[in-house]
Amino acid sequence: MTMIREFGKALQGLWSLAIGLGVTFRAFVRPQVTVHYPRATVDDANLRTFHGHVELVGKDDQSAVPRCISCGMCAMNCPSACLTVVKQKPPKPTPEQKTAMEEAEARGEKVKKPAAPKDPARFSYDFSLCSLCGTCVESCPADSLRFSNEIYQAGFDRKDFHFDLLARLRGQAESRSGRTPNPDPSSNPKTDKGGK
Amino acid sequence: MTSSASPGRFHLGGDFYTNHFEKGGSPDTMILNMGPQHPATHGVLRVIFELDGEYILRTEPVLGYLHRMHEKMGEEQTYYQYMPNMGRVDYLHALAWNWAWAGAVEKLGGIEVPRRAEFIRVITCELNRISSHLLWWGAFLLDLGAFTPIMYAFDDRERILDILQRPTGSRLTYSYYRLGGVAADLDDTALGMIRDFVPHLRSRLPMYRNLVTGNMILRHRLEGVGHIPVEMCRRYGATGPTLRGSGVAYDVRKAEPYSVYPELSFNIPTDDKCDGMARYNVRMAEIEQSLDIIEQALDMLPSGEFWVKNAPKPKWKAPKGEVYFAVEGARGKIGVHLISDGSANPYRVKLRAPGFSNLSLFAEVTKGTLLADAVAILGSLDMVIPEIDR
Numbered sequence A: 001m002t003m004i005r006e007f008g009k010a011l012q013g014l015w016s017l018a019i020g021l022g023v024t025f026r027a028f029v030r031p032q033v034t035v036h037y038p039r040a041t042v043d044d045a046n047l048r049t050f051h052g053h054v055e056l057v058g059k060d061d062q063s064a065v066p067r068c069i070s071c072g073m074c075a076m077n078c079p080s081a082c083l084t085v086v087k088q089k090p091p092k093p094t095p096e097q098k099t100a101m102e103e104a105e106a107r108g109e110k111v112k113k114p115a116a117p118k119d120p121a122r123f124s125y126d127f128s129l130c131s132l133c134g135t136c137v138e139s140c141p142a143d144s145l146r147f148s149n150e151i152y153q154a155g156f157d158r159k160d161f162h163f164d165l166l167a168r169l170r171g172q173a174e175s176r177s178g179r180t181p182n183p184d185p186s187s188n189p190k191t192d193k194g195g196k
Numbered sequence B: 001m002t003s004s005a006s007p008g009r010f011h012l013g014g015d016f017y018t019n020h021f022e023k024g025g026s027p028d029t030m031i032l033n034m035g036p037q038h039p040a041t042h043g044v045l046r047v048i049f050e051l052d053g054e055y056i057l058r059t060e061p062v063l064g065y066l067h068r069m070h071e072k073m074g075e076e077q078t079y080y081q082y083m084p085n086m087g088r089v090d091y092l093h094a095l096a097w098n099w100a101w102a103g104a105v106e107k108l109g110g111i112e113v114p115r116r117a118e119f120i121r122v123i124t125c126e127l128n129r130i131s132s133h134l135l136w137w138g139a140f141l142l143d144l145g146a147f148t149p150i151m152y153a154f155d156d157r158e159r160i161l162d163i164l165q166r167p168t169g170s171r172l173t174y175s176y177y178r179l180g181g182v183a184a185d186l187d188d189t190a191l192g193m194i195r196d197f198v199p200h201l202r203s204r205l206p207m208y209r210n211l212v213t214g215n216m217i218l219r220h221r222l223e224g225v226g227h228i229p230v231e232m233c234r235r236y237g238a239t240g241p242t243l244r245g246s247g248v249a250y251d252v253r254k255a256e257p258y259s260v261y262p263e264l265s266f267n268i269p270t271d272d273k274c275d276g277m278a279r280y281n282v283r284m285a286e287i288e289q290s291l292d293i294i295e296q297a298l299d300m301l302p303s304g305e306f307w308v309k310n311a312p313k314p315k316w317k318a319p320k321g322e323v324y325f326a327v328e329g330a331r332g333k334i335g336v337h338l339i340s341d342g343s344a345n346p347y348r349v350k351l352r353a354p355g356f357s358n359l360s361l362f363a364e365v366t367k368g369t370l371l372a373d374a375v376a377i378l379g380s381l382d383m384v385i386p387e388i389d390r
Helices: A004-029 A075-076 A093-108 A135-139 A165-174 B016-020 B068-078 B081-087 B094-109 B115-143 B151-167 B188-213 B216-222 B230-236 B276-300 B356-359 B371-380 B385-389
Strands: A054-056 A083-087 A122-126 A144-146 A162-164 B032-034 B046-052 B055-062 B321-328 B331-341 B348-352
Touching: A004 B188, A054 A162, A054 A165, A075 A135, A083 B068, A122 A165, A135 A144, A162 A165, B046 B216, B046 B371, B055 B371, B068 B081, B068 B348, B081 B094, B081 B385, B094 B115, B094 B321, B115 B151, B115 B188, B115 B276, B115 B371, B151 B188, B188 B276, B216 B276, B216 B371, B276 B371, B348 B356, B356 B385
Parallel strands: none
Antiparallel strands: A054 A144, A083 A122, A122 A162, B032 B046, B046 B055, B321 B331, B331 B348
């Protein structure tokens, strides 16, 4: 009696293995679900929602000039201090302006110095420190930062991840890189701060 | 001839732990190190065993190889800036940690969360829980010597990652919840993807059962192995599927309800066999339970804002006080104890990680078992080492 039970148990176990092998076989004849990178690449639709490193957004009329007003909120609020924003110096007054200023000073009036341009002189970004939390994107008052869709990133040196975002923006304005998908604002909920 | 204790080029004398892990009375025993680099420890966990043949006499887990001072970092950053740390504490259920932090600060500051945000949190957190359980399933069976299951698990997990990538922008270490809401709305495409995904995973569960749960080899390796009685869970503070696999229906979502969980109907799967198979069954049942919760939350999802208008800014100062907030993670009770002195940075942050308590009982459970079973027991506890070390 015991022997029959043991035999039955063994058969049951073998049957469970056969069922498992059946599952494997069915999966074997199904089409592949993986993408053979780099022979094939992931389609853009999936990359658009991916948040790569942050990048600057150009002005609507001048795409090579960032909307940035050099306020430094992004650098101040960044938890890992990976952004550096340097303001532009005010331009040197022309000889006419200089004489006008001197005259105004002699008359005891308030001197009006030429104002510095608002866009930054330098905007550098250390991607090797960034944790992609989005604090800079959320705290930017001018909406000048967004996440890029750059996914193909590998480098041999840590310096490869030190970006000059101004140069990147200028490069983007000249020609869009073929490998990055075009940002589609409608499919990326983070670019518009609807809830805030 | 050099004695084993002499300081040589290769430090043959061993490190602190090796030197202080005394051999037992019998001369026949052997000290064996598993890890810190070992495929079955899922991270850098080191376990020292004292073996008599293949039987374990004594076990000592050695922690700290992945310690990153998350608690101390909390004191150095503002409440807002600490959020990305939470995704790195437990990379498999990052959103539960996001929630624990957001919930603790919201409780401290009395910040209201819009209803839509609460439901979005429930949906995304449960999806993340499923992805965590799927990865555990695959990795656990990989420990036990079955290679293919992880491929099936990753097939389904990939869909969850695609869904969660839409609002969060990342695929693993999410930093998505914010104080007073979430960072981005779930758009119609994402909601449609979730609606498609729930029946899809339900249809895949019988396949999981056929492939693995009924398998004779698995049952022999798990049934009766790693017996953790309730009393032991209580002594070590084990929570989550480890506790529920010992027959205690304790779930923070029911015991200390938070957010909109009281409005959702779900039951707590338990199994009172206390062995590895019981913990396995509990986790598989939790996947189905999470799918039910997601479906209900999708039906109840209200419209409205997803982030409260007057949400704290990055330099927000919290009121003075002390709070404790707990959520149910994939591995158990996640707790954040927060003390504020009224400045922009927390005075003290204490993170209660479920993995730490669950690992603590490992030494006692493995006493007297076979070495191969110790791997099965470690896997059945679902360890995430970064969470244990923090």
